[in-house]
Every structure is written in structure tokens, then in C-alpha cells.
Amino acid sequence: MTSAMMQSQILVIGAGPAGIAAAIAADSKGQSVILIERAESAGGILNQCIHDGFGSIRFGEQLCGPEYAYKEIKRLEGSSVIAYFHTTITEIRREEDFFLIDAVSPKKGTMTLKVEAIILATGCRERSARQIFLQGDRPSGVFTAGLAQYVINCMGYLPGKRCVILGSGDIGLIMARRLTLEGSSVLGVYEIQNEPSGLSRNIVQCLNDFGIPLHLSRTVIELHGKHRLESVTIMDVDENRQFIKGSEQIITCDTLIVSVGLIPEHDMVRELGIKYDPHTSGPIVDQTYMSNVPGIFCCGNALHVNDLVDYVTESGEIAGDAAVDYLNGIIPRKKIELIIDQSIGSIIPQTISLSATKTFTLPLFIRSKRTMRKSILRITNGGNELFTKRFNVVKPPEMIRIDLSCEISKVQTDFPFLISIKEERS
């Protein structure tokens, strides 16, 4: 059996908010775009995020996840993007100046696509209980926060009745509230770090509203239970994250919700020689969000984990526009590296490509490594200060977005940009 052969200029992988934005951006510039999505409909993870707080930057209102998805899907339906749902990509091959993609779907069988550029909008995956060295038994009743969210909000089942939450990431906090509203008792949230990793808003509205305790510098170390989870052992850690002997305590519970971080997902392009940034776990990109492999772009949570969907949509638009420029032969010339110091956890983009224009303006997304008060963000180049901004406070959970504008004549192109945040001495 021969598989159907299809051709388009741009392939977008993933129809979440990033992929939708990228596909529409490229389509609106007259390129032929195919959008492939594994699930049966568009919207991605927004569909299970029924809480509100989405879209305050983009739409100026606090929408629920499905409402934000709805608005974006309506835009997609109004475009000429060709979308294939329930379709899985099995292989991507790089040829001389194009890519061949094998995909399969229950309705259409196998198909092969020939495209000139690929935009990865595959989102991120949750770090699982297996990835954080939990000891003890392997009973049922251990869920990642996103899985618990899907089970409750989309399937309509309650994961358990007495729940412990490990990790204070936002989804874990939101699930603490969700489980409480649906009648489970949430015994507490345990966080190994000495500060919460979720947003203050979620600490207040998901925990404090319902009297759910948050335990910092305290973590789950062992699971107990033959078939179903019966209890967990928790333990205190010191400032170096070493366990404090004698602090063990056993908590009776039937469910453990794990909310311990998200990791950008790009398994399907791992063989193509893409270079990754250990800080973001996503590809190293320039301001067009193109990776080191010409023609492969990345956006949304596949690039780096965002706190706001508004930024995810923005990154999709940047990648979509840039993919069109790439196909039109607009190739940036010299690359300048952005180097971060110890104060910064991650930065997007990691490089800037200078083009023929005299000035450039681009958004920079920066995550600080720790909480700092009364601090100043500095960008320097060959000893010259290019940018400074003062902050009352910077916190790792709240991403900093700045617009960097430069006149190229003032940039020393042989030197990198150095980025740092320092607390100012008062």
C-alpha cells in the first residue's frame, strides 16, 4: 500500500495555543500551512484548564482555559490552514532543502508530507513520580497534577478521597482547590524548596481560601501500599536540601498528586541534530525562534515553559512570521550570543541574529534564579550598557518580559550580550 503524499510550505506540529497562533500567522502571509494534531480537536491543554485567569494581556479579560481555546479555534477556522486531527507523526527526515514527514491517522491511514519548514508547537510534559526518586512501594493512586486535572475535569472521576500534594507548582495548587470543591480532603501541599514555586495568587485562592496547609522545606520520600496507596512518609530538608534525621512522619492518604515541574517536549526531532539549552530544556533559538537546524522553528511550551498563555500565543506568532521570512530567503547574518550569569535561571532567545535592518526590537523572556528584592536587570555588550530596568522584586515563578531595542551601529558585534540581575544595596 502506498501512502498519500502531500505537500505544503510549512508544517506546524501541535494545535494548542502556540501551534494555532503559528499556523494562522504563516497562513495570513499567504503560505500554505498544514497543522497536525494528535488529539481529536484543537486547543491543547487549555481544554482541561477550566479555571480562569487566561488572556488578561491578549484579550484584557480573565477567561477560562476552554474560553481562550474557543476564541483561538474560531480564528483558526476562519483561516485557510489545513488541519489534520487524530494524526500522529512517526518520523521526520531532513533532506537537502526540505523535510519528509511520515504520519498516521485512523481515518486516512499513513501519509507522507513534504514541507520546507517545520514549527514545533508540541508543548511540554509533566515530570513524573518516577523522575524524582520516590522510594517504597509502587501502588496505584499516584497521579501527576495534569493527569488528575484531566481525570476530574474531562472524564468526570475523582482520583481519590484523601490527597497529599507534592510540589507547589501552579497546577498542583489549582488541583488542591479542584479536589476540595469536588469533595476530597486535601491534607497538605509539600514543597522541598524554601519558597513556593507557584504564583502568589494561587497560594491565596487555592490554598488559603480552603485552609489547606503549605509545608515548605518538606517533601515526600516514600510511598506505602500494596495495591492502592495507603500512606506516604514525609521528611524535612535543610537549606542544602539534605534530609533532617528524625523528622520523618507518616501521613495516611489514598492519593498523591505530583506537581514537580514541566519539561519541553521534542522527542520527534531529537535525531535531527538540534542543540538544546540545559536551562530551558528546549532548543537554542535566535529571536526568530529558529533552532540551529535551518527550517526548524519552535514556540510555546516546547521552547520553554511559560506562566502565561498570552506569551505562548505571542511566541507562536513570532515563529509563524519568521518561518515565512525564512522561506522568502530573508536570512539573518551574524549571531550574537546572550550569556546569563548565576542570577538568572533561563533566557529566551539565547542568541540574536543581526539582519540588514538598522535597529531591532525583540521580546526577551527571563526567569530569575532566586527571589531578589530591589534589584536591577542589566544588559551589557563589550562594556557598554544597552539596557537597565529596576524591579521591586523578581521571583523565579514569575517570568520577566522586556522589550529590547538596539541600534545595530551601537552594538559591538564581536562581543556577546551579558545579562545579570543584582540586588541594589540600600
Add this chain to the structure above:
Amino acid sequence: MRPIEMICINCPLGCQLTVSRKADGALEVSGNNCVRGIEYAHTELENPLRRVTTTVNSGSMKVPRVSVKSSESVPVEEIFLIMERIEGFRLNRSCKCGDILIDHISGDIDLIATQDFTFSEGEVKI
């Protein structure tokens, strides 16, 4: 009244507020860096409001739940009241994002769909 600790959520600063009531009944707020902290402490103590977001039983097997929200923010103590009223509800019909599914679920507050849903008789839950 014992002093109450709270985090102001107006901005990323997240000021740790301490709120106590003086002898004359007025609230005293400390730890705030701006006037919004004082307003926040007053609203949070006197009438904290929250949007309720949850799901209702769709009546269908294929898409068992439909996501909903309260039309306005409600006092925190009314959240569980609304959850109870949703408990026995079954949609059993199609709806559009923005449709009112239960009107006056609490006072002037309606329950509104936050997604499109297509109901098909063939997939009715038993």
C-alpha cells in the same frame, strides 16, 4: 482580634500583609508597599470574592463533563453552595460557549458554559 497574615495579590511583589483590628473597629494594615495593599486587605477581610469554575454532568458518554463558570465573582462562602446546586444537574442538550446553563444559581448569579458541547442521543449515559 488576633492579627491576620495575608499575601497581597495585586502585583508580583506579593507583599506579606499583617492585618489587625483596632479598638474602634478600624483595620490596621502593615507590610504593604502601596495603597492597593490596604484596599486588598479590606476586601479580603470584609467581602472576599471569587469566580467559581467547575464542570457539570453533560449526560453524554463521549464528553462526560462540560466546563462552566459563575457569571460573576461570588463571596467565598457561597462557592460550596453553588457546588451543591450543580451536583444533581444534568445538561442533556447541546450548548454554546457563553450560554446560561442554570439561571439564578445563587441570587443574580447564573452558571455559564465555557465551551461548546454537542449532545447526541446515541451516547446518553445510563
